[in-house]
Amino acid sequence: MGILLFFVLLAGIAPWFTPDPKAMTVARWNPPSLERLLGTDLFGRDVFSLFVNGLSMSLIIGVLAGLIATFVGVAIGAVAGYRGGIVDEILMSATNVMLVIPALALLIVLAAFLKMRNEFLMSAIIGFTSWPWTARSIRSQTLSLKSREFIELSKMSGLSEIRIVFQDVLPNMFSYVFMCFALQMANGILSETALSMVGLGPTDVVTLGQMLRWALLWETVRLGYWWVFVPVTVAVTLITTSLLLINTGMDEMFNPRMRKL
Amino acid sequence: MKKPTFSPLFLLICKKAVFYIATYFVALSLIFLIIRLMPGNPVEQLVARLVAGRHSGQTFVGVDKLYWQFITEFGLDRPILDQFYVYMQNMLTFNFGVSISAYPSSVIAIITGSLPWSFLVLFPSIIVGFVVGNYLGAVAASKKGILDNVVFNTSLLLSNVPYYCLAFIMRYIFAFLYPLFPIGQGYSLGHAGFSLTPEWIVDYLHHYALPFLSLVLINVGGQAIGMRVMMIYELNSDYYVYSKQLGLSEGKLTNYAYRNAMLPQITGLALSFGTIFGGSLITEIVFNYPGIGLTLYQAILEQDYPLIQGCFAMITLTTLLANFLMDILYAFIDPRIKAVYSGEKK
Numbered sequence: 001m002g003i004l005l006f007f008v009l010l011a012g013i014a015p016w017f018t019p020d021p022k023a024m025t026v027a028r029w030n031p032p033s034l035e036r037l038l039g040t041d042l043f044g045r046d047v048f049s050l051f052v053n054g055l056s057m058s059l060i061i062g063v064l065a066g067l068i069a070t071f072v073g074v075a076i077g078a079v080a081g082y083r084g085g086i087v088d089e090i091l092m093s094a095t096n097v098m099l100v101i102p103a104l105a106l107l108i109v110l111a112a113f114l115k116m117r118n119e120f121l122m123s124a125i126i127g128f129t130s131w132p133w134t135a136r137s138i139r140s141q142t143l144s145l146k147s148r149e150f151i152e153l154s155k156m157s158g159l160s161e162i163r164i165v166f167q168d169v170l171p172n173m174f175s176y177v178f179m180c181f182a183l184q185m186a187n188g189i190l191s192e193t194a195l196s197m198v199g200l201g202p203t204d205v206v207t208l209g210q211m212l213r214w215a216l217l218w219e220t221v222r223l224g225y226w227w228v229f230v231p232v233t234v235a236v237t238l239i240t241t242s243l244l245l246i247n248t249g250m251d252e253m254f255n256p257r258m259r260k261l
Numbered sequence: 262m263k264k265p266t267f268s269p270l271f272l273l274i275c276k277k278a279v280f281y282i283a284t285y286f287v288a289l290s291l292i293f294l295i296i297r298l299m300p301g302n303p304v305e306q307l308v309a310r311l312v313a314g315r316h317s318g319q320t321f322v323g324v325d326k327l328y329w330q331f332i333t334e335f336g337l338d339r340p341i342l343d344q345f346y347v348y349m350q351n352m353l354t355f356n357f358g359v360s361i362s363a364y365p366s367s368v369i370a371i372i373t374g375s376l377p378w379s380f381l382v383l384f385p386s387i388i389v390g391f392v393v394g395n396y397l398g399a400v401a402a403s404k405k406g407i408l409d410n411v412v413f414n415t416s417l418l419l420s421n422v423p424y425y426c427l428a429f430i431m432r433y434i435f436a437f438l439y440p441l442f443p444i445g446q447g448y449s450l451g452h453a454g455f456s457l458t459p460e461w462i463v464d465y466l467h468h469y470a471l472p473f474l475s476l477v478l479i480n481v482g483g484q485a486i487g488m489r490v491m492m493i494y495e496l497n498s499d500y501y502v503y504s505k506q507l508g509l510s511e512g513k514l515t516n517y518a519y520r521n522a523m524l525p526q527i528t529g530l531a532l533s534f535g536t537i538f539g540g541s542l543i544t545e546i547v548f549n550y551p552g553i554g555l556t557l558y559q560a561i562l563e564q565d566y567p568l569i570q571g572c573f574a575m576i577t578l579t580t581l582l583a584n585f586l587m588d589i590l591y592a593f594i595d596p597r598i599k600a601v602y603s604g605e606k607k
Binding site: 093096097099100101102103104105106108109110112113190193194197198199200212215216226229230232233234236237240241244 | 280281283284287288291292295296417418421422423424425426429430433532535536538539542543546547557558561562564566569570572573576577580581584
């Protein structure tokens with residue numbers, strides 16, 4: 001949690017104080033120094049400045065993609081679980097089909113055929129390819145909630161199905177939905193980084209994946225310029241790890257049976 | 262001779278096969294839709310590329326003719342359903358067309374050239390990762406204490422490192438700081454192609470080690486964590502406690518728990534196969550290892566749409582096949598499914 005907060009703050013505050021990330025200087029491949037915290041790259045751009053700007057963009061894409069994926073997943077999962085029968089059958093076979101199609105490959109094809117990609121479009125395509133996991137788990141949660149007394153009561157009092165789903169079912173698994181969101185956000189950041197790394201990221205902004213792409217194209221590993229790729233890899237790892245830890249932490253909090261373990 | 266009746270197990274396999282074939286169809290249709298719905302005209306781009314590729318000495322007179330020739334060649338002037346039919350026919354016969362970036366060679370030839378490289382890394386690393394990870398997880402759960410702590414935390418860290426990040430770091434440490442292994446590629450220069458001479462094999466393994474290890478490490482981490490949770494669950498279950506009180510030997514008990522904890526792990530593996538495959542594609546790119554991931558990467562850099570499409574089809578097909586095999590395997594391993602479907606239990 002602390003780690004995530006640290007990165008969010010860094011991404012939110014630091015860009016105000018760093019030089020323009022796109023400003024090129026003659027100082028190429030400078031190692032880190034007090035003046036330039038993470039050195040410079042091929043074009044003499046300040047890596048720390050690129051890093052914090054990329055970080056905020058990656059976090060934004062992660063949040064947006066997570067929101068979209070969670071929203072779609074929850075809608076499909078809740079409807080399938082609540083309605084049951086043929087609706088459930090159709091929605092769940094669609095989910096299973098989407099689940100076994102390799103998401104990353106699908107994303108790559110999608111992105112490859114898009115000419116202009118901005119951060120919102122990126123979030124949208126990531127979100128729309130990663131909802132099946134959420135749909136599955138929300139469905140099983142809905143199934144277990146469905147047979148509780150208070151739902152029966154709402155049904156007896158003649159509330160419409162949509163109202164029951166949105167007013168009784170969903171609020172009762174809000175914590176669960178949030179857990180799904182944490183996972184989806186981690187997934188969003190990972191997907192964005194992977195996509196940008198192969199050159200299919202947003203076309204006009206800096207993201208963490210974009211930085212890895214440059215690191216790859218310029219053979220920085222072979223040259224030993226560690227300051228270009230180490231901060232990015234560490235940041236991505238820590239952010240996704242902390243999101244997953246938030247997920248499991250909440251799981252333990254809300255699920256007393258797990259806490260014993 | 263017995264009358265040839267269809268066993269329920271056979272029917273299960275058929276059902277699964279139908280599902281996966283349908284999924285493959287859906288995946289291909291999705292791609293068809295994506296290509297058709299995208300703004301921009303791929304033929305225009307193709308012609309532009311071809312014309313740009315012709316350097317001085319050739320005239321550009323035939324551009325318009327070329328454009329219409331492609332339109333008819335790809336059947337773009339025909340009704341959409343016809344196009345869909347032709348597209349499906351081509352896809353299902355692995356006729357992905359001709360690569361743009363490596364012009365005369367066909368897409369399928371390029372893919373079959375790189376697929377073995379990928380498989381050689383992918384499948385051994387999954388198997389090794391699965392076996393080692395499960396073993397570690399089970400041991401950690403049953404031994405508890407410091408060992409458990411160490412295994413759990415290391416696995417947690419490992420399983421959360423994104424594939425490309427680990428690949429970057431491994432490459433930096435073991436190929437740059439301590440040059441134990443080559444920094445990338447699948448073979449040394451001059452050792453291209455498959456041959457089975459001892460030097461070639463040594464050279465191959467030398468290049469193989471780092472991508473392989475980085476995939477194994479991540480798989481081990483993920484499997485160990487899953488196995489540990491499952492094992493703890495089994496170790497606290499009623500049957501285990503009861504058998505323990507009955508005085509069954511520790512070894513036998515652990516064996517039972519292990520076998521029970523194993524089943525969800527296999528399902529998990531089947532479900533995450535797509536992710537692992539995706540990760541290995543990315544790992545290949547970072548290590549410059551000549552598998553299908555690198556092919557896809559180069560296809561993207563070159564905007565070689567037929568090749569991208571072909572790679573996607575092959576990746577999807579492989580994933581679906583692997584999932585299908587895993588489902589069948591699962592039916593054979595899980596005594597409950599086996600009992601139900603082979604008619605022992607009515």
